[in-house]
Amino acid sequence: MKLFRLAAVLAVLAGPAYAQMPNLNLLQEGPGKTPEEKAAEAEREKAYKETLKKIPDSKASNDPWGGMRSDPPKQSAAPKASAATSAPKKTKSGTAAN
Numbered sequence: 702m703k704l705f706r707l708a709a710v711l712a713v714l715a716g717p718a719y720a721q722m723p724n725l726n727l728l729q730e731g732p733g734k735t736p737e738e739k740a741a742e743a744e745r746e747k748a749y750k751e752t753l754k755k756i757p758d759s760k761a762s763n764d765p766w767g768g769m770r771s772d773p774p775k776q777s778a779a780p781k782a783s784a785a786t787s788a789p790k791k792t793k794s795g796t797a798a799n
Contacts, residue, residue: 734742
């Protein structure tokens with residue numbers, strides 16, 4: 702029974718230590734590419750880059766609900782002039798029964 706407890710304790714302590722070990726690949730990579738494969742890959746890359754150049758730049762709005770609105774979006778109002786340059790305020794005339 703003592704041996705079983707000792708084995709259980711060692712297994713519990715060894716688990717986290719084993720999980721922290723790095724995953725090493727000691728085998729070399731697969732065989733390299735042949736010159737034909739390299740040429741084909743270069744041709745595919747060249748065709749891909751040429752295709753990307755043909756795509757036009759999008760200048761459209763990113764507003765998905767833009768077609769649903771009846772009027773164009775309102776722009777913010779210009780800041781008002783200072784109170785000193787504006788017309789004098791109107792005052793109430795008459796009597797007030799407070």
